[in-house]
Structure formats: C-alpha cells, structure tokens
Amino acid sequence: MSDLLIVLRSLRLRLFSTIVVIVLVAVSAGLLLAILSLREAGERAFTRGTGNAHLLVSKDGSPLVSVLNGIFYANPPKAPIDEAKLNELRDSFPWSMFVPTAIGDSYRSFPVVATNADFFAKFQPVAGEPWVFAEGKPFAANFEIVLGSAVARETGIRLGAKLVLTHGSGKSREGVDEHAHEHREYEFTVVGILEATGAPHDRACFTDLESSWLLHAHDRYEREGTTRHVTVKDLTAADRVVTGVLMRVPSRDNMSASPVLVAQYDRLRRDGSLTVALPANEVQRLFDIVASIDVLFIAIAGATVVSSAVAILLSMVNSMSERRRQVAILRVLGATRARIFWLVLTESTMIGLAGSASGVLVALMVLAFATQWMRVAHGLVIVPVLDARSAVFVAMATTVLAALAGLVPSILAYRTSVARNLRPLG
Amino acid sequence: MANASDNSSGTGSSTPLALNIRELTFRYGTGFELRLNALQLARGEEMLLMGKSGCGKSTLLQLIAGLIDPGAGSITVGGQDMHALRGAARDHFRGRSVGMVFQTFNLLQGFSARENVLVAMLMSDMPKQEWHARADALLRSLGIERLDARAEELSVGQQQRVAIARALACRPTLVLADEPTASLDPDNAVIAVRILRDACREQGAALLVVSHDPSLEAHFARRERLDALHASSAAMSGATS
Structure with missing residues (x-):
C-alpha cells in the first residue's frame, strides 16, 4: 500500500x-x-537536400519553384532549356561544376533524372558528403540506370534488372496513372544502387541525358509518322534539351556567398529567359x-x-x-x-x-x-x-x-x- | 502530553482513560447547543450511548475524533487532549488512536478488503513490515476470506466486518461506532455487535457505540442516554445531524 x-x-x-x-x-x-x-x-530534409550546388538555372516560374522541382523533385519542370542556351551557359564562365539535368520521366512514380557523369563525380547530394554506391557503379553507357536507395528498397529491384520508364510523373489526380505512356521501345538496365543520403535523391533514378533524349526523339518521330530505331545520330537540337543546370563557381573556402558567386548570380539574372536560384537561399526563403x-x-x-x-x-x-x-x-x-x-x-x-x-x-x-x-x-x-x-x-x-x-x-x-x-x- | 487529570480510570490505576470528556459545549449555527458535563471510558471498556435521531450523537463522535472543535471543554483520548493538537498532529493522532465504524461503513470503493485495512495503516506510523500480516490476520479473524475482493463486491455483512477490521488496524485506544447496525437486518445486527465487541475486546480497545436502536441495550452492560448527560436538556430546541 x-x-x-x-x-x-x-x-x-x-x-x-x-x-x-x-x-x-x-x-x-x-x-x-x-x-x-x-x-x-x-x-x-530541405537543408540537407540542397546539396553542394551554388546555383540552379532553369526556366521555371520562380526560383523557389525551380528548387522544388529541380532538387526536391516536387513536379517535372515544364519549360526546357535548349541546347544553344545550355552551351552558352557552359561557356560563359569557368564553372567548377556544370551538371545539366532533364527531369520528366518516371519509374513507378519515382522521378528519373537524366544527367551527365559529373552528377556523380562533382555534385554532392549533401554538402560535404559525396555519393556512395551500395552496389554497382554510375551509368557509363546509354540505357543504364542507377537507383536511389528508397527506390531499390521499395521496389525490390536488384542490379541487372530491366526497367521501362514512363513518360511524365506516372501520376494522375487520382493517383498512379495506369494509362500513362510508357517508353516500351527502350529498356534500361540497373547498373548501380546508391546508399541512402537522407535527401530527396533517395527516391529518384538517374540515367544519362542521351538516353532520355533518345526516348523523346523516338516519340517525336512517331508523332511525325516515322517509325524508326532512333540513334544518337538522329538527335536534333530540339531533342537535346534539359530542364535545369546545377552549377558551382570555383571556391577555395567552399563559401556559398563568395563575391564570385554573387557576381555570376547577378550576371545570370540579367538574362530574362532564365530563372536563377541560389538553392540554400531559396530553402531559407x-x-x-x-x-x-x-x-x-x-x-x-x-x-x-x-x-x-x-x-x-x-x-x-x-x-x-x-x-x-x-x-x-x-x-x-x-x-x-x-x-x-x-x-x-x-x-x-x-x-x-x-x-x-x-x-x-x-x-x-x-x-x-x-x-x-x-x-x-x-x-x-x-x-x-x-x-x-x-x-x-x-x-x-x-x-x-x-x-x-x-x-x-x-x-x-x-x-x-x-x-x-x-x-x-x- | 498526557493530561494528569486523566490519569485515573476509577480503579486507582495510573493508566490514562481511553476517553475523558469534561464540560463540553458545542454550539450549532442554528442555535442548538450540545452540552456534556462529563463522560469517561476506561481502557477496554464498552459503552452504548443512546439517543433519538438529531440529539447530537454524531456531532459528539466528530468532536471526540477531532473532526470539529468544541466551543468549550476538553476531550482527551488516551490522556491526550485531542483539541490541543492542531493540523497534521491531530490527524496523525486520530489515525493511530481512534478507529471509526460508520453506519454506511464508508469503505473506499475500488479498493480490496485488504487494501481498505492497509490504507488505515499507511496513514499511521505503524511499521510497514507489520502491515500485511496484521491486515490479513484481522480480516481472517473476522471471517473475511476474500481479501482481494473489492469492497463493493462484498456482502453488507462482510463490508461491516472489513470496516471493523479497518477501525482496529492501528491498535487504537478508542473505537467509535456510529449507528453500526442501522444498515443491517435484526439478525445481522446482533452478529455485527457481537463481532464488534469481541474484536475490540481482543485488541484491547475501548468501544463507544452510539445508536438509537433499543435492541442494542441488551448487549451492553454500560448504557447511557445522551440527553441525560446534557447539563441542560432544555437547550435542545433544534435538531442536528
């Protein structure tokens, strides 16, 4: 008691x-x-997710939307950056990192990011923490794909598996869109699975830009009434588009507010056709x-x-x-x-x-x-x-x-x- | 703290009286006044205090237990002037010196028979190692075998016995029983009074029973009428309790 x-x-x-x-x-x-x-x-999550990119350039409506779409994969960006503008951007400054991305396709509602080899070599999903492969390696050829950790875990897909991508996000207002267009003509092979980063990239898949361009070029030829097996040689400037570019300026001390960055930010913003975002600042906003x-x-x-x-x-x-x-x-x-x-x-x-x-x-x-x-x-x-x-x-x-x-x-x-x-x- | 004037049981012994009331006055807000010139109860003595409803029997028990304060006079229990104590000291003294049995038993609902007895021990300064053995022995001696049954699951007669066990739990000097048979039929009333008297006798506690039930008179050698103890029965112009 x-x-x-x-x-x-x-x-x-x-x-x-x-x-x-x-x-x-x-x-x-x-x-x-x-x-x-x-x-x-x-x-x-948002602070980690911005990674080590100093700048994100896109044609989204606002810098914040640009960051949400380009880094957090909220929605596929609508307006593309054409090849000429991309080359102009690349050549305008000796960037220490210049990683174009094309986001628009998906696999089982997981966004697919088409990019180049620098994405794994120079871009860090969390600043100071480079990519780590749980299995396999980065893509090295067309139609190879790397899966984020959550994608691999939730789908159970292993190395060597063959995937077919879906055009768009694969989602409708009602949920998963069963009538979404699939790029069945090209199969992708899983060559790498990433370790978890705690960032949105865990729920994304990554492939090379050319593969993405080939899928959409094939669709374009079909729309034009030409059925053919599309190769890289068939790609036109209209096919070679991206939806964003992740960039870094040379910076010894890794400071995001260096004078060089401020100067480049101001220069790029003067181009009215582009939306320029400082990802860290946008997240703070x-x-x-x-x-x-x-x-x-x-x-x-x-x-x-x-x-x-x-x-x-x-x-x-x-x-x-x-x-x-x-x-x-x-x-x-x-x-x-x-x-x-x-x-x-x-x-x-x-x-x-x-x-x-x-x-x-x-x-x-x-x-x-x-x-x-x-x-x-x-x-x-x-x-x-x-x-x-x-x-x-x-x-x-x-x-x-x-x-x-x-x-x-x-x-x-x-x-x-x-x-x-x-x-x-x- | 013992009052020297109480050191008499009428037998020449130096043992303090279990209860000693002198020149007690209590005035109600209604103008009614309870007066009691003297009332003594020796250790282990039993007494039945009779009186019709509303004559102040319950008030007298509350005064003895130190639940209310008198206007004048003194009440000592085991030689200790109850009303000389204040606050927590009086509560502690009541817990270890006075046991109370009520007409409606006032067991704690939701508590088992054993827990009802243990609560009384918790509130006293009884050594903890004695609690369980004493509670179980008391209850069993009163015929309660379902020690873990909740109070509300017991029969009326069993509840009465648990209430008696609780009143005796801390080896009190004095047990006050307020109409202890009022909730019982005549047969069970006789049994209850016998159990109450036996238990108090066994534990060496003095017993003061107040009741308006004349059938209890046959069970007590010492019987008093409250109105006869009043210095001025003419003052009883109002009703109480």
Missing part, C-alpha cells in the same frame, strides 16, 4: 473519464509533438514563408494542449462529490490536509504523464501519415524522426499543465469538510 496505489485506485474508479481525458491529452500532445518534429524534420503558418499551427496545437488541461480540471471537479467522500474517509483514517492535496495533485499529474507518453505514440502515427502524404501528394521526402528535444519539451509542458489543472481540485479536496462528507452518520 502506498500513496501511489491510492492515486491509481482513484483513477481506476473513474476509469471512463480517466481514459477519455488521457486520450484528449495524448491527441493534443501528439499533435504538438508531431508539428514540432515535422518542422525539424522538414527543415533538416521557403522557411521564412512558412514560418508564420508554422507558428499558427504550433499555437493551435498548444491551445489544444491547454484545452486538454482544462478537460482534466473539469473531469476532476465534476467528480468532486464522489471524491469528497473518499477524502473524508482518508482524513478520518489520519490523512493530513497536505497529504490529500498532494494525492489529488499527483492524480492530475499522472493523467498528464500518461497522456504525454501516449502522445508520443500519437505523434509517431501522425508523422508516419504526414510524411507518406507529403511524398505521395507533393513528392517531397521528409524522414519521420521524432525530435527528442521536442518530445521532452512537450512531455514536460503537458505534465506541468496537467499538474496546474489539478491545483483547483487539490485545493477543493484540501478544504473538504470531513464532518459534512461522512453523512449519514446517525
């Missing part, structure tokens, strides 16, 4: 209301924790935009935590008539007023503790759902990791609020008249 057992018995006596209140606390604490964790995970909404979400979740504390208060006050008799019995048995006060306060604190512990489970479920939804609906990859600092903060805040909510019933219990609440006595 202990004070804790008295508290547990008291909670069991009001089992239904205890469970309902714990669920309320769990949901509110879970939502708050999920929002905080998603914010952390989102920021981490994105967070600045969502920061106010973020605060609003956190405030709403915080309010639900407070309202769950009010629910604890109401539940305990509503049970006071029943509780007064119990208090009176304990007082007759020798319990001091202070002990009664602490027993009731412990009861509310335990509800808070149970609620915040259950809230962690709720948060994990919300995180799993939210990250899946972000991936399916927006193609954005966020690794669902429960933020430990947020978990401790939310658990402590919830428990403290629950304890505060227990103050009023504790005071009422403290002031309970023993004589009045033991009736009928005779």
